[in-house]
Amino acid sequence: MRLTCPLCGPRDRREFYYQGAEAWLNRPGQGAPAEAWDQYLHLRDNPAGQTRDLWYHEQGCGQWLLVTRSTITHEISAVELVALREGEGA
Numbered sequence: 001m002r003l004t005c006p007l008c009g010p011r012d013r014r015e016f017y018y019q020g021a022e023a024w025l026n027r028p029g030q031g032a033p034a035e036a037w038d039q040y041l042h043l044r045d046n047p048a049g050q051t052r053d054l055w056y057h058e059q060g061c062g063q064w065l066l067v068t069r070s071t072i073t074h075e076i077s078a079v080e081l082v083a084l085r086e087g088e089g090a
Contacts, residue, residue: 001074006081007061016065019054020044048072054082 001013021044028036053067064082069075 003055003067003076004079005057005060005065006079007063008057011060015057015059017056017058019056021051021053
């Protein structure tokens with residue numbers, strides 16, 4: 001699979017660190033019960049179809065990317081910067 005980084009262009013997916021499919025939006029807060037952490041870590045949905053994943057361009061520009069892709073076909077329909085690091089421009 002290849003991802004097209006908005007800053008670096010097309011790259012092999014091995015340059016990126018996969019953070020997860022929208023799970024990062026629902027991380028339990030400090031002091032959350034063990035059941036909440038169990039669900040967060042072990043009971044995630046595995047949807048068939050379009051998902052939005054958070055990826056980190058670890059061996060490239062060091063930016064976080066939001067990747068929209070199909071879990072069925074692996075087709076990537078969008079790659080967006082989450083945010084630029086301070087002092088960097090697109």
